[in-house]
Amino acid sequence: MEIINSESVMADEWLRFLKNSNAQTETIRKIDFTSEIPIIYDLDGRKLSIDFIRDKGNYQKKKGSIKTELLSKAMGAGRVGRRVLDLSAGLGIDAIFLSQLGYQVTAVERNPIVFLALKTAWNQLFPAEQSGIEFHFGSAQDFLKKTTEQYDVIYFDPMFPEKKKSALPRQEMIIFRELVGCDTDSAAVIEAAIESKLAQRIVVKRPLKAEPLRPKPITAMTGKLIRFDIYGGRLDTGN
Numbered sequence: 001m002e003i004i005n006s007e008s009v010m011a012d013e014w015l016r017f018l019k020n021s022n023a024q025t026e027t028i029r030k031i032d033f034t035s036e037i038p039i040i041y042d043l044d045g046r047k048l049s050i051d052f053i054r055d056k057g058n059y060q061k062k063k064g065s066i067k068t069e070l071l072s073k074a075m076g077a078g079r080v081g082r083r084v085l086d087l088s089a090g091l092g093i094d095a096i097f098l099s100q101l102g103y104q105v106t107a108v109e110r111n112p113i114v115f116l117a118l119k120t121a122w123n124q125l126f127p128a129e130q131s132g133i134e135f136h137f138g139s140a141q142d143f144l145k146k147t148t149e150q151y152d153v154i155y156f157d158p159m160f161p162e163k164k165k166s167a168l169p170r171q172e173m174i175i176f177r178e179l180v181g182c183d184t185d186s187a188a189v190i191e192a193a194i195e196s197k198l199a200q201r202i203v204v205k206r207p208l209k210a211e212p213l214r215p216k217p218i219t220a221m222t223g224k225l226i227r228f229d230i231y232g233g234r235l236d237t238g239n
């Protein structure tokens, strides 16, 4: 993997981070640190970068309200509280949207290269570590074990299975999928979230027609293409 503008302090710090985190970089040709948002290129020249400011389609959605947005309704529309632990930060789209709706979000991402893109985009918005969303690097399972905080809702949105017949997704989705693969441990993450008793509600995003990742959600909320399965974290006995 090639680093462009290796003179930059940011490139240096992130290179150290990638080495320490044993990042799998085989699918990545280069990371370009020339501008304020690093751009990640795969072997076929596809690009991935996260830009909270310029990517208005993903990050400045027409604002709904905490009461009417399906994602927020699944979270309890603020009634169960507004502290959210997002165990699958990914591109940060849901985390940013929830924070725009008034939730306090802590978001965890385990893929080092996705985390690099996410954190540098966030630092561009908030260079001085101001409040807003907290992004953490690491696995959901480790975070659940070590956090000393309590949350109102835990949110989990693992990778959807690839649809064989669908048109090829956008180039960002292809490179994103190359990087993170399939989240094969998702059911275990939900179990760990329930067992942690850190939140009274656990919300899991699924494709509309897919089986629940863990049997018997207490309820589900459906949209046109997706469904949110809801489990009761503090109340759930697994029966």
Ligand SMILES: C[S@@+](CC[C@H](N)C(=O)[O-])C[C@H]1O[C@@H](n2cnc3c(N)ncnc32)[C@H](O)[C@@H]1O
Pocket (backbone or CB within 6 Å): 087, 088, 089, 090, 091, 092, 093, 094, 095, 108, 109, 110, 111, 114, 138, 139, 140, 141, 157, 158, 159, 160, 180, 183, 185, 189
């Ligand atoms: C479908 S994407 C999430 C998209 C995100 N909700 C958004 O709005 O951009 C799934 C992400 O969750 C991360 N992930 C999945 N399982 C995880 C786990 N056990 N611990 C930490 N991150 C996880 C993956 O690396 C991937 O980046």
